[in-house]
Amino acid sequence: MAEVIAWVLVLAIAAYACAGGTDYGAGFWDLLAGDAERGKRARWLIDHAMAPVWEANNVWLIFVFIIMWTGFPTMFQAVFEAMWLPLALAAVGLVLRGAGFALRKPTRRLAQRRVYGAAFAISSLLTPFFLGAVLGGIAAGRVAVGTTASADAWANPTSVLTGLLAIASTAFLGAVFLCSDARRFDADDLVDYFRLRALSAFAAVVVLALIALPVTHDDARHVWEGLTGGPGLLLIVLAAFCGLATVLLLVRRSYGWTRYTSVASVALTVGAWGFAQRPYMLPTSLTVAEAAGATHTMRWLAIVTVIAIVLVGPALVLLYRLDTLGELEPLTDADTRAAGTPGDNL
Template sequence: MTATVAAWILLLATAAYACGGGVDYGAGFWDLTAGGTRRGRRPRDLIDHAMEPVWEVNNVWLIFVLVLMWTGFPVFFEAVFSAMWLPLALAAVGLVLRGAGFALRKPSRRLAQRRFFGAVFAVASLLTPFFLGAAVGGVASGRAAPGTPATAHVWASTTSVVAGLLAVAATAFLGAVFLTADAHRFDAPD
């Protein structure tokens, strides 16, 4: 009974992270495609304004999911994190680079620095959901069982690649929906 309750809480927390964090990753996708300095200024201002109050908070859901998975399902946690260590490590690096790029872009005075940090933020916003999706695809395809060796075969399968691409597409969609609503709220339809 308690495992079932923990599994439902894990599912709800994962959905909360997918929605909240997905919007942020999607905003990074739209930041990447916003255009050059002049054309992309207004979309990037909207992205910054929309993300500033919540971009750090969304990762609390991820930490909650990891702690719940670790304490509620330790064998599953060990199987996933030993077999999927590479995509999960790349996703963690992406989280750090993404946060650093977002935090350092705005206070940078030189255009070259703003572009560099903006590119770090945008590219990491694509790579992080891709690697998280690839890990989910590996788990969904049954490749992360206890005792599975950590090889590319575990997470670089067709299912994992498709799941990673779907994660990027889903976050881009979530980001577009949120940013469109935010633009409407701030009377900025362009």
């Protein structure tokens, strides 16, 4: 039962990396869109693309935490004791990001929109970095039961590279999704705009991954061995194939499958990390069996998880489907031309 719940946790992390990561990537490109005039059209597209789903995507993060503290309380305590600072910074980023995104659109004054937009964009950069740094510290074996909080737990080479890979991966996902959204809204100039950014982000992912190879070999040996053999290696190869397929589709300007191939590349990478850590929750000090809660707790957690999937899963699928089809909040002609609003120059 503990093994099954552990894999549910990995799947939830993969879902958040893909769903929430797409939103973080949109925020990253919002940060780099330029000044108010030059970045107006790109930000209009980002706002309309994110608006229907950005809150729903955080359901996966809540699901991850619930599984951790209910099913694996020993791991939860160890991680939050050793990593409280990056996790607190990620939480602050989540709050500021949500507030910035929610408040900047209805705000009329340009100066206030800039403040809210900056909070949204910068938090979209910091939050995935700190979450990635936490995962990197765990993979590197920097966290064990009783480990006290220190910078070494999350500021080590593996953590930093994992954080940077998280940023690059979310930027890749965000650009691919925005490219498809721009095409759906007939904003042809934005299609090429985000297409080039998707290709650039994938190049950054490849460079960071190559840099991470020798670092992981020396700093996270157990995970390295899991990623270079068995199911972990197979999933990494499949992830690379899906990433290259996405690039090929973008180069050929064939956007029908790019969402699926880009999501698959990230999800398969998370799955490979799950296989690489086996049989540990905290390499190499705490196994899945040792971290698991009481038997009856795990049994009830499994039942509740199945019920949640049955009740919430179809609703999320329908939400994503309607959003993909543009049924929730279609852009108007004024929106695609980035029309001004009263008070823009105040």
